[in-house]
């Protein structure tokens with residue numbers, strides 16, 4: 052099992068390889084064990100809905116959620132064992148009732164996917180957060196959003212909560228037939244959909260309708276390798292680095308072409 056924890060901190064730096072990364076990972080595990088209990092909060096899964104073979108929609112309730120100030124785009128981290136945490140994005144955060152919802156895409160049998168698949172109503176969930184992740188300026192009026200199944204919830208949170216924003220979504224999908232009903236459920240049916248690896252077409256579509264200004268941004272989220280490829284193509288189409296916000300959610304660790312460079 053590959054560990055994606057390193058992706059959850061730095062999204063724009065070149066990842067450290069070998070010894071350095073192992074030490075970083077050990078330090079994180081020690082910090083998690085020592086400091087974790089101070090910041091983690093206990094909550095309960097109240098419902099866990101299977102939307103399709105790979106999508107689970109979890110509703111989690113916790114007292115601490117009533118006190119937290121969540122900004123759409125922020126993440127939570129679920130503690131799955133002493134040294135394993137996984138990040139998920141609240142699609143909604145109801146402070147009054149202390150209820151948080153998150154849409155999980157289960158790509159395989161990693162600890163996060165197994166938790167999402169098996170969490171029963173009434174089961175405990177140990178949560179850290181909300182914590183910083185994607186930050187959008189309040190000045191923004193237009194966002195062009197690219198992502199994948201792991202960022203449907205993020206797109207929904209942005210669209211639902213920033214009503215002043217015009218959000219146009221472009222998603223790459225492993226299985227279009229599986230994604231479509233889920234996107235409809237989350238009011239994202241107007242999105243433009245692609246199968247995997249259509250980077251040039253996606254970049255052209257994004258660039259075509261985009262007007263560079265201080266109130267518009269392109270958000271590239273989801274899979275690291277797709278973000279790298281699309282961003283590269285966007286540059287060749289004249290899009291400026293300052294127009295792009297990157298938020299990596301996952302990636303193939305050993306792909307030498309997938310590294311994000313500053």
Ligand SMILES: Cc1cc2nc3c(=O)[nH]c(=O)nc-3n(C[C@H](O)[C@H](O)[C@H](O)COP(=O)(O)OP(=O)(O)OC[C@H]3O[C@@H](n4cnc5c(N)ncnc54)[C@H](O)[C@@H]3O)c2cc1C
Nearest residue numbers: 053055126138139140155156158161162163164201300301
């Ligand atoms: C800030 C942040 C917010 C996130 N929010 C969400 C969210 O709301 N919903 C959501 O579904 N995910 C979200 N993710 C992504 C999720 O945390 C990762 O996909 C995580 O790796 C899942 O853990 P796992 O234990 O299931 O798999 P891991 O054990 O971490 O990975 C196992 C293997 O699967 C591969 N892999 C990981 N993710 C995918 C994928 N999506 N498709 C195909 N292969 C994959 C890995 O490269 C690895 O080889 C978020 C990530 C971050 C950083």
